[in-house]
Amino acid sequence: MNEAWVAIVLAGIGTYAMRTSFLVFAHRLADVPPLVQRLLRQIPPAALAAIVIPALVRPHDHLDLWQPRLCRRSPAGPPRPGLVARPRQGPRVLHLGPPRGAGAP
């Protein structure tokens, strides 16, 4: 139990230090050099994409590009043409395109 609380307090201190790392010096960051500004500008798209893409494409910790849940409009509604949800059976394969219809050989 003590071990757990030592870990909680230390992890809390470490996490707080990282959260406030740059906020503490924000008053000196009003006029940052152009190169730093250029790097800072990339943080929102880079970080958000780094959160979103793996979470969408490998939701259960393995790669799965076929996402019927993304294509479904409503639980009861008919699926759109070309985006027919397949039952998840058999060996897992990558479904990169519509299973039939336009573009299929």
Place this chain on the structure above:
Amino acid sequence: MLIGVIPFGLVAGATPVATGLGGDVSIGLSTIVFAGASQLAAADALADGASAAVAVIAACTINLRLMLYSASLAPFLAAVPLRTRLLMGYLLTDQAYAVSITRWTREADVEATGGPPAPGLDHRLPYYFGAALLLWGNWQICTILGVLVGSALPDSLPLDFAIPLVFLVLLVPAITSRPSAVAAIVGGGVALLAAEAGASHLSVLFGALAGIVAGAIAETVLERGTPYDTDEHPPDPGLWRGEA
């Protein structure tokens, strides 16, 4: 966004209970650490009998990405009193960062392109605190509910989809230029490769760092202009030789 974190909060509350660490550990983690994925990692490590040091390192490496958020928000908050910034730091999460930076960047862009001036701190701070405090309260309530439910929590909670969809909605407006598109593509791609390679929670950090560098390089390259307007921007002859 609030609904998306509910199942996650329930799990953060229930996991330490289910693994025998106790509900006080759940609540301690949620109030003192207050960062979902790292709480689960620390609880898992402790439940496996790891030392406190291992749990702390696991939690802190996952939370390294918060430094990026801190750096990204800081220039907008230069005029904010230190005490307020310290409180903002405690409340800093993926969600609070994402909604705030999206709005503040858009406001600054509108002003830079001749639109109305960006609202001042009297608008920025309530926006941040509104989002961050709502998330904090939601997280604490869900943690307590998770503690009460404990191991009765079903395994099939939809943990995996609500959260990325919300961030996807915020990613789209973040892509405002070709360099930002490069940053997003490289950031998402490297994070995916890192996750495939087994980097687990650190994949977000690796992806973000790679995307930042790629976006900055793309901006630098695009700024040099096309090869045709050499009259105004003669290419630096040393550039290509130096890269050989």
